[in-house]
Amino acid sequence: MLRFVLARLVQSLAALAILTVVVFVLARATGDPLQLILPMSASEEDYANARQYLGLDRSYVEQYLSFVGKALTGDFGNSLRARRPVIELIRDRLPNSLKLAAFAMTVSLLMAFPLGVLAAVRKGTAIDRAAQVIAVLGQSLPTFWVAIVLIEVVAGRLQWLPAAGSERLASYVLPGFTLGWFVVAGMMRLLRSGMLEVLDSEYVKLARVKGVAEHRVVWLHALKNALIPVVTFAGIYFSILVTTAIVVETVFAWPGLGRLAYEAITSRDFPVIQAVVLTTAAIVALVNLSVDCLYAFIDPRIRYAG
């Protein structure tokens, strides 16, 4: 088990290392950062001074190593726009994003479980079809359009829930639902096919023959085993959530990493963009790593397949 965890850890770190190169190259390939920092009236001498001050006169390899070294200690430099250390901005925004992601994940689980199990138990009926339609609709509706409609109808006309802000639990409902519904389809489909397989297995038949109540067979015996594939794909759902959150946070004015990224990009605030990309990737990698370890723990066959 320990060997498996270590091997996966090395893989994740390698992936992150590649990403730092990509981020570094992208930031350098997009033009002279000094043109963004210095005023229009800056002289040649100002440029030379600033270049030396920021270390831009050194070789690319040196620059890259110092970028990685600083990033490891949490030093991403200063935001060009907010004139504050980038790490502070990340520290302010990250918890909001994580809370929204957790809420959205809960929403999608709360929708996917009943839908998936019902669809499997009532396979081929109208209930099955209705459950699948609800799930596929979420995947087919653009999140920003759902967001606009919800803001207009639920927050505007009906005034049931707040459209923006993140202080109260009620403010989580609309963005959380918009984000969560988008990933229900994949989860629901996995649960449905997993349940169909398990419900057909010998031990479920045995449980039924023994006289175990049907609801216990479905919700305890069968569901427990249908869960394994869902666990494996939790990492993928999470990364879809993170990506989609950029759009959802922007529409709902949610003070998270996604909106920070959008603001940083529209104002060409490169230190912030680098930090957001690396933080996001590190979180996605960490989640994937935990999911794989959890999976290997649940299902010993994985550890040795390697």
Add this chain to the structure above:
Amino acid sequence: MPAESTVPDALAPPFPALGAAPPLGRGRRLPFLSLTIIGGFVLVALLADVLSPADPEAQSLRARFTPPVWDARGTWAHVLGTDRLGRDLLARVIWGARVSLMAGVLTVLLASAFGAAVGLVAGYYRGRVDAALMRVTDATMSFPVILLALILAVTVGPSFTNVVIAIAVILWARYARVVRGQVLTLMELDFITQARIAGASAWRIITRHLLPNTLNTLVVLITLQIGYVIIVEASLSFLGAGIPPPTPAWGSMIAEGRDFVTSAWWVSFFPGLAILLVVLAFNLLGDWLRDTLDPKLRQL
């Protein structure tokens, strides 16, 4: 077919679990609704010049915010109404179909071709080549698509080409992963060993034996991804980093109508409906293809 190549081909049976589609029996009816919607939108996109009732970029400030025809204030001149600049919404939705479908199809073809090539090479050579390629694949998959596209849009400038490239640069990783997984299984089978004994080159084994056996999966994944790409493209246009105005793109049309939802709901509503119909049709078709061609792939 040249004589020397018949031996490995004759020895290569189709991989039964993946190659043979179950026959179309009862309960496997063609998804007519999806096919009709997709066919309809493809026709509209191809014939936009003929079908469009007006120039999608022609402004008419006097006719701004005309409601759809069924509203008391609506006119037949603008069936779906007009937007903030008095542009005809039906014409813009029709021209938008061309943009969205082109973006979806081009991006997915680009990504699948590259991803499949990487997956085939990684699965065929295994060992270090595989390990290196898979690390790159992992790194790519952990990069948020929308974030990269936003960066490109700001640095290089938003354009149709940049959107297609930005999405394809991330999306290929999924194909590489899935194809590699299948190739690893295929490589264990007898017909590959026999092809090698018969002296088939690496190129020949990859293109003639491995690729055809992954095609079903590729078709399913491509269909499912077109819908996703259309949504991502629309999201980018919505954020102002996609197809630049005044080209009619569904995402930017929704963004333009966003501030007027209360007084002129139709400006944002119709492009949203168009996205919903196309993406839903592709998703349903993809689901059907998966269940028909490749029931084992539950999660694609």
